Amino acid sequence: MSAPPSPAPSPLPPLLEVQALRAELATRGGPLNMLDDVSFTLGHGRVLALVGESGSGKSATAFSIMGLLDPPARVAGGSVRFAGRELVGLAEAEMRRLRGNRIAMIFQDPMMTLNPVLTIGAQIVETVLAHAPVGRAEARRRARDVLGRVGVPGPEERLACHPHQLSGGLRQRVAIAIALLHQPDLIIADEPTTALDATIQAQILREVRALVTERRTALLWITHDLSVAEQLADDIAVMYAGRIVERGPATALLRQPIHPYTAGLIASLPRGRRGSRLTPIPGLPPTLASRPSGCAFRPRCGVAGPACAADPPWRDRLAGSAPGGAVRCVNPGQAVAA
């Protein structure tokens, strides 16, 4: 398999370097590929949106990086380098130290972050105290402040609540607040705003964006929502059936998708004249057990040909311009026309 063209060269090694990552799910019938040849890099102060639909491997990628894949799933190959250090195969105690300090994860389910038996206040104050040399009163003030910043109404009263007393949306905002307080180098967020209202989502995206700019935090944001990716990300990587099929600068990729799957996703959005029929992608994504060889999208692709039965190579999205991103399609020329 050819190595993907690297994005814009930078003098320092990127904070996160994922190379040919592979993950498997063990089954009675033998291992199934969850992730295959996933590679990308992410630098300080950059936001990469990992975009794809259910089952495309977005969350599996995040969990693989964090060392959180549980059997029967496992990382089966490739490398994840964080600040120059290999994370694949790292001892759990080491990994836990990184997760507590330098890498934060925001989960889809906020109860993976929150402790059900402690009040919100206790959990946030503890986080502040762990990361800043301040007294309890100051920690409490910062706790109130951060809750306000993620759109929690009446922060003072919420501090006394236990997680079960809050709605799902409020819990998620608290979990996000805690991740922001950690001041990590890298935040991995797995669809954390999907269930939230538009005004709250917009505020959280602004807050996160500000954090990235101020503290040069690197952010890997997983989402199925292209408009969220557009608002937040510098770069986008599109996943399909366990692989990245296209990636590049967010605006360019959304404006001029090259891979037929990316183009299909964008075409299926409600745009154009009100009431006009939308264009769904025909067929369904393959299950883990039924992924076709070669390009997994070919059964649904309008421009697929015999050549698509072989693994498609990476190519520059724009001829001869690596910073424009890369696409994994044998027919990128035709795909543009599609």
Place this chain on the structure above:
Amino acid sequence: MTAALTAVPTAPLTEGVLAELRAVSRVFALPGRRGAGLTAVDSVDLAVRRGEMVGLVGESGCGKSTVARIMAGVLAPSTGTLRLGGRDFGSLTATEARAAQLRVQMVFQNPHASLNPRFTVEEIVGEAVRFHRLVPRDTLADHVAAQLLRVGLDPSLRHGHPHRFSGGQRQRIGIARALAVRPDVLVCDEPVTALDVSVRAGILNLFLDLRDQGELGILFISHDLSVVGHVCDRVAVMYLGRVVEEAPVDALFDAPRHPYTQALLADASTPSPPASGSERIRAGAPALSERPSGCRFHPRCPAARPDCAVREPALRPVGPGHRVACLLADH
């Protein structure tokens, strides 16, 4: 008759109305607080006519789902009336009420949770039809097959169980089940929220087709304004239990009058954050239990004046089919 009605979207208010809430409120008792209650829905008027898709939008907790359940006749209003087919639902006999209830069917958000996993597709779609003896026994299988075709499913799949289907197919099964009892109105509560984008497009097309066939009225509840703006004919915006603006879709999206609607649209539709300096509202509505005085939106409103904290604005017409509850729009 149907065709004539759908061709005239500006028909008089009562014409073609299939389901209607008139001044409906719903108060939920608070456990342990005798006498106190939460007003989840407050004096809402909302009509669904034949051949139209009405969008209902608003943030979590604004009362959208309560409105849905009241319109479907499964939750009684505390005050006000539900009218189905021109008759007051509350005044019907038990038998009449059951028949009227069948005319309004719900489609739910989660197609994984709303289908009985032990039933086959045929049993799911045909159950209510059989129970209410809506078609002769020997034609039930044909009737079910016709519903599956109508929602774009292969009738040969009817012996399968729900777990064998994708999310989009399951939502089609849920719609087929609703259609099987030949309703006048579909009440759809976030019907595409759980679906992937590429699949969602097909389900939205199905709703557009059902609407265009002209037999049904559809109440389409969603928090996703881009979807509502694309498929609905008319849209009502709820805030903390009240409808604050209602208008034909073009008027609502192109010239929203309520500051809340304007803010929702600003947050939802702009792909990139608007230039700094533009007005934004504080994120998140307050809890119902903390409902502000006067206009309930005034603490978040960038245009609020002193009297907004005192006077509660009524919903008033500001254009054809366009009503707004805002003191600033009142003159």
